[in-house]
Amino acid sequence: MSFIEANNLSVGYEGEAVAENICFAIGRGDYLCIVGENGSGKTTLMKTLLRLQKPLSGEIRYGEEGQIKEIGYLPQQTVVQKDFPASVKEIVISGFQKKCGLRPFYNKEEKHLAEVNMERMGISELQNRCYRDLSGGQQQRVLLARALCAAGDILLLDEPVSGLDPKVTADMYDLIEGLNKEGITIIMVSHDIGAAIRYASHILHIGETVFFGTKEEYLESPEGKYFLEKMTHGDGDVVSFL
Amino acid sequence: MAQLIYYLQFPFVRYAIIVGVAVALCSSLLGVTLVLKRFSFIGDGLSHVAFGAIAIASVLNISNNMLLVLPITIISAILLLRTGQNTKIKGDAAIAMISVGALAFGYLIMNIFSASSNLSGDVCTTLFGSTSILTLKPLDVWLSVGLSVVVIALFILFYNKIFAVTFDENFMKATGSRAQAYNLLIAVIIAVIIVLAMNLVGSLLISALVIFPALSAMRLFRSFKSVTIFSAVFSVVCALLGIVISILAGTPVGSTIVAADVVAFGICSLIGLILKRQ
Ligand SMILES: Nc1ncnc2c1ncn2[C@@H]1O[C@H](COP(=O)(O)OP(=O)(O)OP(=O)(O)O)[C@@H](O)[C@H]1O
Numbered sequence: 001m002s003f004i005e006a007n008n009l010s011v012g013y014e015g016e017a018v019a020e021n022i023c024f025a026i027g028r029g030d031y032l033c034i035v036g037e038n039g040s041g042k043t044t045l046m047k048t049l050l051r052l053q054k055p056l057s058g059e060i061r062y063g064e065e066g067q068i069k070e071i072g073y074l075p076q077q078t079v080v081q082k083d084f085p086a087s088v089k090e091i092v093i094s095g096f097q098k099k100c101g102l103r104p105f106y107n108k109e110e111k112h113l114a115e116v117n118m119e120r121m122g123i124s125e126l127q128n129r130c131y132r133d134l135s136g137g138q139q140q141r142v143l144l145a146r147a148l149c150a151a152g153d154i155l156l157l158d159e160p161v162s163g164l165d166p167k168v169t170a171d172m173y174d175l176i177e178g179l180n181k182e183g184i185t186i187i188m189v190s191h192d193i194g195a196a197i198r199y200a201s202h203i204l205h206i207g208e209t210v211f212f213g214t215k216e217e218y219l220e221s222p223e224g225k226y227f228l229e230k231m232t233h234g235d236g237d238v239v240s241f242l
Numbered sequence: 243m244a245q246l247i248y249y250l251q252f253p254f255v256r257y258a259i260i261v262g263v264a265v266a267l268c269s270s271l272l273g274v275t276l277v278l279k280r281f282s283f284i285g286d287g288l289s290h291v292a293f294g295a296i297a298i299a300s301v302l303n304i305s306n307n308m309l310l311v312l313p314i315t316i317i318s319a320i321l322l323l324r325t326g327q328n329t330k331i332k333g334d335a336a337i338a339m340i341s342v343g344a345l346a347f348g349y350l351i352m353n354i355f356s357a358s359s360n361l362s363g364d365v366c367t368t369l370f371g372s373t374s375i376l377t378l379k380p381l382d383v384w385l386s387v388g389l390s391v392v393v394i395a396l397f398i399l400f401y402n403k404i405f406a407v408t409f410d411e412n413f414m415k416a417t418g419s420r421a422q423a424y425n426l427l428i429a430v431i432i433a434v435i436i437v438l439a440m441n442l443v444g445s446l447l448i449s450a451l452v453i454f455p456a457l458s459a460m461r462l463f464r465s466f467k468s469v470t471i472f473s474a475v476f477s478v479v480c481a482l483l484g485i486v487i488s489i490l491a492g493t494p495v496g497s498t499i500v501a502a503d504v505v506a507f508g509i510c511s512l513i514g515l516i517l518k519r520q
């Protein structure tokens with residue numbers, strides 16, 4: 001039984017599909033990368049997977065129903081209003097909200113883990129700063145730390161490394177790989193095709209044509225070859241990614 | 243000072259101060275959430291609904307109008323939050339529609355059915371609160387204080403959840419928390435606060451009580467906790483000042499409190515600017 005399975009899924013807004021015929025199935029502990037051009041519907045698919053919007057047609061099955069409890073999510077864009085008074089610490093720890101259930105306050109362990117996750121993202125020094133006053137990359141790291149707090153079973157990341165500097169990007173990929181090895185399922189949208197091929201176990205390519213398969217299959221597929229060629233400016237040096 | 247102590251001997255003055263402080267404290271708590279969720283005018287809208295409800299209550303001759311006004315306001319609050327999420331009618335427009343409608347119907351009903359000889363006086367009282375806070379009976383006081391305690395307790399218990407839905411509702415939903423339920427809770431708390439605050443400042447001035455403390459705190463502080471605490475202190479101090487001044491100078495209670503809020507907001511903005519310069 002797969003962990004998450006999509007059959008003939010169409011996603012879009014107000015009856016207009018932006019991506020159609022999406023089929024994929026992943027198991028617990030897989031690492032799925034979703035790739036595709038701008039506007040191909042990756043973010044829309046993510047939101048549909050998270051049940052923030054309804055699929056236009058087709059279905060999503062969460063195989064082991066009830067077993068996906070702790071979901072971490074990094075949105076591509078978070079509209080935070082001007083002047084919102086929120087410190088980094090307050091935001092990061094709010095990732096534990098689901099685990100809290102009806103318990104009103106965070107417990108010691110959650111406070112400690114929030115510290116650990118801020119440490120991991122290198123934002124410990126910023127913890128009392130106001131979110132609005134941070135740079136784009138710093139804000140991204142705050143939201144990543146929050147996603148880490150929420151993730152227990154699965155982590156969905158929409159372009160996690162956009163806006164991060166090379167060092168943090170590399171750390172980020174290592175961190176995600178580590179979490180995946182601990183058994184957390186990863187679904188990541190990325191334009192970084194190199195990283196996708198290096199780390200992912202499965203690739204979902206959406207656009208004119210839809211491809212789903214393991215990364216080895218992807219490298220052999222027409223979509224994969226075409227996309228790779230464009231991404232590598234035609235020198236086609238796939239091996240250097242691996 | 244001596245005059246103040248003299249006035250404090252009267253129970254109705256003490257009642258006014260107790261209720262004033264309780265209501266001011268409550269109304270400041272959700273201010274930040276309302277301002278940030280762009281629901282600042284929900285206070286306005288609901289207070290007009292409450293005005294309509296009071297009109298009905300007075301026509302029906304119900305002695306304790308809170309029994310009618312509270313449920314009606316709570317239901318409207320829930321409806322408003324619901325439509326606020328509907329894309330067809332935007333939140334702001336829905337609030338404007340309901341509030342103006344209720345205001346018009348309330349006045350119409352009072353005009354047609356009221357037996358009172360002093361109609362404009364009645365309307366003025368409901369809109370601006372005027373003297374009603376000085377005529378509180380012990381039952382009103384206990385009711386107000388009781389509701390305030392419930393509101394404060396709910397706010398503290400759900401503080402972390404209120405922060406989370408205010409900051410990023412989508413994240414809450416995506417991770418499987420019941421964001422909708424917490425929105426509902428916020429709506430109910432707001433409705434209770436509005437009905438409470440009607441006594442103090444009347445329906446036209448309630449928004450001021452909700453918004454000024456939050457906006458002032460946001461000029462000075464940068465974390466949710468500090469903003470919340472400062473708003474509460476700000477609101478209580480302004481309410482106390484307003485009540486004392488109105489007793490000493492004989493000005494209307496509601497507008498004096500709001501005037502105190504406006505002046506204090508000005509001071510906070512100024513301090514905020516100076517701090518930024520440095
Ligand atoms: N809220 C919305 N309402 C209507 N259409 C939308 C909405 N959001 C996005 N779209 C449209 O849906 C299409 C897919 O958008 P989506 O954000 O899913 O793309 P994406 O693959 O994530 O692109 P990117 O790589 O730029 O992040 C776009 O054509 C966009 O114009």
Ligand SMILES: [Mg+2]
Pocket residue numbers: 042043044076158
């Ligand atoms: Mg996107």
